[in-house]
Amino acid sequence: MLDIQKIRADFPILTQKVNGKPLVYFDNGATNQKPQIVIEAIAKYYQEINANIHRGVHTLSQLATDAYEESRAKIQNHINAKFPHEVLFTSGTTHGINLVANGFASILKPNDEILVSALEHHSNIVPWQMLCEKTGAKLVVIPMNENGELIMTEYDKLLNNKTKIVTVNHISNALGTINPIKYMIDQAHEFGAAVLIDGAQATPHLKPDVQALNCDFYVFSGHKICGPTGTGILYGKEDWLNKLPPYQGGGEMIKEVSFEKTTYAALPHKFEAGTPNIEGGIVLGTAIDYLNEIGFDNIADYENELLAYGTEKLLAIEGLKIFGTSKAKTSVISFNIEGIHPYDIGTIVDKLGIAVRTGHHCAQPIMNFFNIPGTIRASFAFYNTKEEIDIFVEAVKKAKTMLS
Ligand SMILES: Cc1ncc(COP(=O)(O)O)c(C=O)c1O
Secondary structure (H helix, E strand, O other), X not given: OOOHHHHHHOOHHHHOEEOOEEOXXXXXXXXXXXXXXXXXXXXXXXXXXXXXXXXXXXXXXXXXXXXXXXXXXHHHHXXXXXXXXXEEEEOOHHHHHHHHXXXXXOOOOOOOXXXXXXXXXXXXXXXXXXXXXXXXXXEEEEXXXXXXXXXXXXXXXXXXXXXXXXXEEOEOOOOOEEOXXXXXXXXXXXXXXXXXXXXXXXXXXXXXXXXXXXXXXXXXXXXXXXXXXXXXXXXXOHHHHHHOOOOOOOOOOEEEEOOOOEXXXXXXXXXXXXXXXXHHHHXXXXXXXXXXXXXXXXXXXXXXXXXXXXXXXXXXXXXXXXXXXXXXXXXXXXXXXXXXXXXXXXXXHHHOOEEOEEEOOOOHHHHHHHOOOXXXXXXXXXXXXXXXXXXXXXXXXXXXXXXX
């Protein structure tokens, strides 16, 4: 059992008033809030050890380098990667996907196929489309059903010897569906295809085990797991990372440079050109420690309770329809009320101190599938409460009355 009031006390922002009302923060899918320990760790870095890493012989540089590499090792341990050099620091999920897609430009041939799911965020669609434009490869879409679940029988039919990479999110940001990624990875490997898992929405709710999953790439963002913005991780299997060319050229990613020829540094530095977000990388480790202390099993149990409670309460509102009704689902409720634009409801509940996301959630193909302009998305975190859900439900009822 989690002591929610004690947990809430870790998050200073939760005591804020917004528009004169106590903040109810249900936009955790976009980014989640930061505990005091993370906020303090950022200041502590700048107060005590700020220096550039991997370059100086001086003490501060060594302290900063050690802290950065300790964080990498912590994250390696968290996701169960085999080697620390399989864990690359990035600026976020988008950066990680672009890095891999860019690398595949040297591998793909015209008419090779990239399988992408119908449930993707734009950041897991557009980089692959750009790659197709560059290489002549084809983008093939794994379809979904009305519940917002990927159709595995169709997936099986789409896989073939031309499939070079399958890219799918672990959990959908727009609907909350948890995808059967282990099955998908195993099937793709039967055809020799690589698999990239977009874990942006999964890592706030569960601890991925990249070796058990046997995925080739797993990407996520620090800011969705209580860490700073501008941080993220790309896990890649050693063999793949050795095979892919560097994404950016610059300092730190080289072994030797002359005007005739440059050779590249070993992993992970080959992919980490330039001065990184040093404090961000270090503090991402602090955020992961914080979450592990609460425990991902506890987080999942409690968030499932919030999901069940919120679903029941919202469905009691006449004319309300939830999009994303898979049994395998995380604490995201995406919905509309008949005849009312989601933006209007979002605006009214904001006046009542409630933060939700409205719109297409960077997943326009999903909205097109359901033939809607967007949804209202309430996404719950482990620091939210049933009382907040009650406040939200009353606010939605009020908005409905005003707008009907
Ligand atoms: C499933 C999914 N993939 C990718 C992203 C992009 O993440 P970022 O903007 O942190 O790069 C998001 C962000 O909402 C997401 O939900």
